[in-house]
Amino acid sequence: MGSRDRAPWLLLIKGEQIVPFTGENIPGFVAVMGTDYEKNGKWSHTTYRLNLGADVRAIPGHNGWETGKFLEGLRTAIHSDAPIDTWADVAQALGVSAPSARKFLEGWRPKVAAALDAVDAALANL
Secondary structure, three states: OOOOOOEEEEEEOOOOOOEEOOOOOOOEEEEEEEEEEEOOHHHHHHHHHEOOOOOOEEEEOOOOOOOOOOHHHHHHHOOOOOOOOOHHHHHHHHOOOOOHHHHHHHHHHHHHHHHHHHHHHHHHOO
């Protein structure tokens, strides 16, 4: 749990595949080596010790501080000052193709995907 109840997330990327870490082993992506639980009221949390698979990249983050949204958190997680407003921006931030980013977000964060679709539609109408 992050400040202001910002939901934490960990994205695991291997080639064009993106999977969110859910606290369990993911064959080919990650093995959970152990966990530590810290009990501290609202801020209680589990810390995971992970072993990433070959060629797996991890992007850890929280939803944004100002907006509480994923795209703001992604920008912070990759240490970028550039806005992430379009599918192309998301693909670049994740280091995958736009179709791979779209497939992942449509399943994991459908509201984010819908917002990105709306932005791209507005740009197409310019």
